[in-house]
Amino acid sequence: MxxxxxxxxxxxxxxxxxxxxTWNSADVLPGLLDSLELGMAGLRWRLVVADNASAxxxxxxxxxxxxxxxxxxxxxxxxxxxxxxxxLDAVGPLDERTDAVFVCNPDxxxxxxxxxxxVKGLEQGTGITAPVLYAGDGRMIxxxxxxxxxxxLLGEMVLGAGRSGRFPALGExxxxxxxxxxxxxxxxxxxxxxxxxxxxxxxCGPWDESFxxxxxxxxxxxxxxRHGFATRLAPDxxxxxxxxxxxxxxxxxxxxxxxxxxxxxRTHRPPAVAAFWGALLLRESSRALLGRSASxxxxxxxxxxxxxxxxxxxNLTSG
Numbered sequence: 001m002x003x004x005x006x007x008x009x010x011x012x013x014x015x016x017x018x019x020x021x022t023w024n025s026a027d028v029l030p031g032l033l034d035s036l037e038l039g040m041a042g043l044r045w046r047l048v049v050a051d052n053a054s055a056x057x058x059x060x061x062x063x064x065x066x067x068x069x070x071x072x073x074x075x076x077x078x079x080x081x082x083x084x085x086x087x088l089d090a091v092g093p094l095d096e097r098t099d100a101v102f103v104c105n106p107d108x109x110x111x112x113x114x115x116x117x118x119v120k121g122l123e124q125g126t127g128i129t130a131p132v133l134y135a136g137d138g139r140m141i142x143x144x145x146x147x148x149x150x151x152x153l154l155g156e157m158v159l160g161a162g163r164s165g166r167f168p169a170l171g172e173x174x175x176x177x178x179x180x181x182x183x184x185x186x187x188x189x190x191x192x193x194x195x196x197x198x199x200x201x202x203x204c205g206p207w208d209e210s211f212x213x214x215x216x217x218x219x220x221x222x223x224x225x226r227h228g229f230a231t232r233l234a235p236d237x238x239x240x241x242x243x244x245x246x247x248x249x250x251x252x253x254x255x256x257x258x259x260x261x262x263x264x265x266r267t268h269r270p271p272a273v274a275a276f277w278g279a280l281l282l283r284e285s286s287r288a289l290l291g292r293s294a295s296x297x298x299x300x301x302x303x304x305x306x307x308x309x310x311x312x313x314x315n316l317t318s319g
Contacts, residue, residue, distance in 0.1 A: 014099040014119045016045040016195070019087040021080050023052040025106035026061050028242060032106050033065045039110025039239075043119060048072060048091060050083035079212035088206070094198045101201055105192040107242035117237035118195035121183060127200030127229025128221055130189035131237035132180055141241060144174035144186040144233060147222065148260060150272075153279035157286055184233045187225065191217030192241045200229045210311075213252075215259035219266070250297035257284060257298040258308065277302065 018040065022029060036047065047069040049062045053076050062071050072090045074083055084103050088094075094101070100119045114131055121129035133141040146152065146168060155170030165175030174186060194217065204227055208219050221231045257280065264276045281302050287295035301307040 013042060013044045015097045016043045016100045016102060016115060016119060017091055017098055018045055018047050018102040018104060019084055020049045020104045020106055021083040022049055022054055022058045022106050023077060024054045024056045024058065026056040026058045028107040029058060029061050030065055032108055035110045038112040040115040041113060042116035045115065046070065048087045050074065050087040052077045052083050079209060081207035081211060081216040082209040085206045085209065094201065098198050100195045100197055102195050103191065108193045109240040111238040114237045114239050118234045121232055121234035122195060122197040125228065125230055126232045127197050127224045128231040129195045129234040131193055131234055131239045133239055133241045136240060136242050140180065142173050142175055143190040144179055144184060145188050145190065146172050146174065147187040148172050148264065150275040150279035153283050157283040180233060180235065182235055185230050187231065188218045188221035189231055193239050200224050203227045211259050211262065214256040215263045219263055250294045253294035254297045254301045258301055
């Protein structure tokens with residue numbers, strides 16, 4: 001494995017591969033790259049950038065600011081999971097020198113020691129670790145999640161995500177502040193930055209490329225749990241996420257919403273899927289009535305058989 005800044009006396013440091021997935025990320029990528037020297041301190045690590053046919057010069061940014069990085073160009077807007085899988089294919093089989101693989105959004109900023117803290121948390125059956133995330137304005141982002149179901153969707157609709165999250169039976173989002181101060185186990189964690197153990201990746205296989213964007217990290221975490229690997233918060237790992245457009249773009253919110261149904265279909269019988277779909281429709285309809293344009297778009301898609309059958313693709317990520 002190629003490594004960065006290796007001191008021969010420190011060869012016993014944990015080894016990691018950091019995969020950054022990019023698509024038209026030239027504006028935000030430099031900030032991430034600038035944060036890596038301190039953010040990945042204490043590790044032997046290799047940077048791999050998987051670029052989904054950016055048209056804004058993102059590959060040139062990688063070559064200029066990180067010339068030692070492995071740049072993998074998919075040649076198309078292949079989706080998040082497909083780019084991650086392409087990066088791992090380019091790296092080749094993981095051996096005992098690689099303790100963990102990171103997947104990272106380009107708008108993440110690692111705080112010092114973040115990477116090492118994430119790797120340290122990968123022990124005692126933990127296959128996935130997530131950091132404590134803060135928004136650019138300093139607000140902590142609640143990233144821990146419970147497995148989605150119809151009851152939790154309805155709980156969020158009635159009580160709101162913040163209040164419903166206080167009750168495990170009624171909310172998907174874990175909102176208890178104490179949960180973000182310790183190595184809390186969750187069913188999954190929102191994935192702008194996460195670390196996966198080599199053993200977890202080898203047992204679970206590639207990420208599911210059928211989701212294109214959103215729910216791919218949920219599917220992988222739930223699959224990892226079925227293989228006996230837990231997802232946990234690494235409370236000493238701190239990062240900043242400048243955050244994306246999912247909450248403001250109708251197309252992105254629609255993709256996120258439809259993928260929730262598609263994921264639920266994988267492991268539940270039709271009656272349960274129908275209940276989940278109905279609860280999601282009710283939640284988005286209530287938000288649409290309050291004037292949320294993204295929810296109006298999601299409602300239209302949920303009641304369209306053609307949209308429900310449509311394969312997610314790059315046409316849904318723009319605009």
